[in-house]
Amino acid sequence: MTTTSTSDGYLYSETGLKAGLPSESVISPPQKIDRQVDIWDVAVIGAGYAGLVAARDLTLRGCRVLLVEARDRIGGRTWTSTIDGYQYEMGGTWIHWCQPHLFHELSRYGLTKEIMFSQQYSDNDVLTTMFSGTKKDIKYCELARRVIPLPHDPASRGEVAERWDAYSASDRLNQVRSQLSTEEIALLQAIIMRTGGSVDLEKIAFWDILRWWALCGYDGNGLAGSTALCRLKCGQTALAQSIFREALDTGYLSYMFQDPVVRVDQTDKSGTTVHCLSAEVFRAKRIVCTIPLNVLSDILFRPSLSASKIRALTSGSIALASKVNFEVTGSGLRQWSGIAHPACGGISYACADGTTPSGTTHIAANIFPICPEKDIETIKDALLRIKPLGIKKIVFHNWATDVYAKGAWTTFKPNMSRESLGPLQERHGWLFFANSDWADGWRGFIDGAIEQGMKVAKQVATELI
């Protein structure tokens, strides 16, 4: 058992609030660099899933890769903290076999057997029941099959897509409002706000809600079933470790953690230079940059990024929710899940997610707009207001205040898919960009990160080999 701790995340327990959490995602010692290499084939910036997959695919093809990461750990916005023998997912959590790139990776490492059902409902799935009861009446997403017939191909319905991408989630609600009951409207508002990362419906692109719907098989049953159904018993970090270890085993991977990249130059024709905060400078023929959408502007690129890419970065992803894990006494809430109306504030979504070895219940929740590390009492109250119970621990990562994330899962504003997806995916000289934030399919999910890492690695390999 490792006792290594990351500086990420917070633990609140009876002894108070403490920054940093134990995690096997920490890479220690933080550096292993082959100093004989003068010019790297590829520098991969960021050790989230996109970066890990790109590094693995490129080292397997025999490229000399340097992986540079600001944090002390792998996994990016997906990582596991093991506390008292229980795996808490701090970011990306739920997985499904309809997420093809992710499932392929699980299959590759023999981890499909680790898939477990996260929630335990007596009547199979409460959330599903909520949807199913009114499914035929919910007009909101019924056009998804026509507008997004191929959910992994955002461009497949060019003009049709363009039209609907201009709608906000709220515009669409107003369009179908007269066909819905008051309860259906309230439920929809809650579901949309949760899907969109706890921001107002006016800000969320209707297209993004439609896209989730399409990816999940064009119904609410699928939406609940595919996005909050299963997770890995062993924790997501086991997958990240598997990818990282396979890359290491090739002998072609060097890495440097705890050193943020501050500048990327490609001022001469021979390649690029990557400048780190520590003043280390690396030369590389190609760069795979996996910095998230909301963080990319913090790096200085010379020459500067294209105007269209800069516009997309300025627009950014809007989801802000924090992931908060509660450990509560007893098993009384093991079958509980809840979704809150936007007017409620506090907890936007919560579900019992597991039973700890000591028999307490783990509840996973999304919180807004509270800053949990500054106001832990409000967080406690938010849960206690729903049900008075003993809170043993709160384990959380505030993705909104994390300087290397600046937000939760990707959510676009209206018109952004059409205007920004292309520019975000575009290369910039020797630089290639891979991140779940601009994935074609499961954007904002682990699957999207793997999709992007794989695609970009293939492109880079084609040029280098």
Next chain:
Amino acid sequence: MTTTSTSDGYLYSETGLKAGLPSESVISPPQKIDRQVDIWDVAVIGAGYAGLVAARDLTLRGCRVLLVEARDRIGGRTWTSTIDGYQYEMGGTWIHWCQPHLFHELSRYGLTKEIMFSQQYSDNDVLTTMFSGTKKDIKYCELARRVIPLPHDPASRGEVAERWDAYSASDRLNQVRSQLSTEEIALLQAIIMRTGGSVDLEKIAFWDILRWWALCGYDGNGLAGSTALCRLKCGQTALAQSIFREALDTGYLSYMFQDPVVRVDQTDKSGTTVHCLSAEVFRAKRIVCTIPLNVLSDILFRPSLSASKIRALTSGSIALASKVNFEVTGSGLRQWSGIAHPACGGISYACADGTTPSGTTHIAANIFPICPEKDIETIKDALLRIKPLGIKKIVFHNWATDVYAKGAWTTFKPNMSRESLGPLQERHGWLFFANSDWADGWRGFIDGAIEQGMKVAKQVATELI
């Protein structure tokens, strides 16, 4: 444009019946062998998807691989014939993004943009409508979610699975018969027989039907939608070629087509020898054998395979349908699809699958129990009986009489999943077995072949590298 022809398949046109079809799946010249290699790291037997993926993954990892194939082409039970500018799929045809291993490969080669909708229905999907109308009443598969909660993990519900695996498709029908209308029973019989490859319901394991249902998202809508919805504009052979080319580009792949393996020895500790019909003998440290279930007994293994594996081979896969492509005049049938009751004989399933460059309509069909190459008139009659129309061409591959396939997609008898899946997946000394016929998830589909090829390559690589 290639004019290379494979000896596989048949073309019936106004000039009569002709064996062999043009296809870009043909590898010409058939051999490219690095004769300097004394012992190969891995000999891969069979160039279907399992073999291609294994060969690619292993060569990418730097293993010296010899690919040996009996046929003159790649792709195994999935290949495309291009005639008059139109792509006919001769075996595996339909694909979906819920097939994770396959979709990952399409994504890897930028082929997701080639996904097209196979059928064109005015009201979206006729077959779906058939299902949906009675969905709530069809009790047949309602237990799938409980019995197969993880469709890619056949062992996830041990004892429960065991119980239901003993049922035949017919046993289950008798169990729920009283709750169904006569029409529902007839429709179910037709759907089950089509799913099970045109054999009697008594022979088909109920488990196999449940498994399809589970893989497709636990409803009939998904069953139709995921297994006959989309295909590749460019033809499946483009994917097979992409995998083959990537393996070739490593410089580590040698190959020999048109030479069936007849014997595999591992009589001394130093490795194995592969004996071909041509009398060529190759030595290899490991073997990835991708020969299908119904063909494996035709090869002599020394020492012989385990008793449990031999039992599984004797049981075999029972699906027998041939894939027959009709080119018919006009576009009148472009929205047509049909499924036949077992009592009808002839065509068990047919659907309009595309429009050719000359404006005629392509209809894909499964035929039973007729042998199309021996009785083309009966095949013609079977279609004309349904609708009198001008048949311009019939393009087909009889998988039942093909000595390297001996059957259509995998269908198991009752109890076979439980008794045979483990033994079929088991290694035998230095031999590893990879074929869609014993895949964990999409057994009998392209996805299952890729799953198996990838998993076995990973195992082999772990031992060798």
